[in-house]
Amino acid sequence: MSEKSRKTFSSQLKAKVALEAIRGVRTTNEIAQEFGVHPTQVGLWKKELLNQATGIFDAKRGPKAVDPSTSSERLYSEIGRLKMELDWLKKKSGISP
Numbered sequence: 751m752s753e754k755s756r757k758t759f760s761s762q763l764k765a766k767v768a769l770e771a772i773r774g775v776r777t778t779n780e781i782a783q784e785f786g787v788h789p790t791q792v793g794l795w796k797k798e799l800l801n802q803a804t805g806i807f808d809a810k811r812g813p814k815a816v817d818p819s820t821s822s823e824r825l826y827s828e829i830g831r832l833k834m835e836l837d838w839l840k841k842k843s844g845i846s847p
């Protein structure tokens with residue numbers, strides 16, 4: 751008895767199938783047969799695209815604003831981690847701190 755492996759679909763294919771379903775020119779079964787997916791999956795991808803469509807245009811263009819407090823916290827945590835590694839290496843090598 752052989753085990754079936756799951757099919758994985760690229761995001762481009764999912765978008766193409768969902769847009770075709772939203773267009774409404776053909777039935778879900780016709781779309782599913784053309785792209786080799788289950789009709790239920792076509793409906794799920796269509797619903798997901800419609801739910802997330804409002805968020806596509808919400809993001810502002812241009813570079814994202816960097817929060818200065820976040821970067822300093824990250825740097826301080828990196829300094830602490832490196833200091834602990836240095837202390838551990840000094841202890842293991844026999845060099846007195």
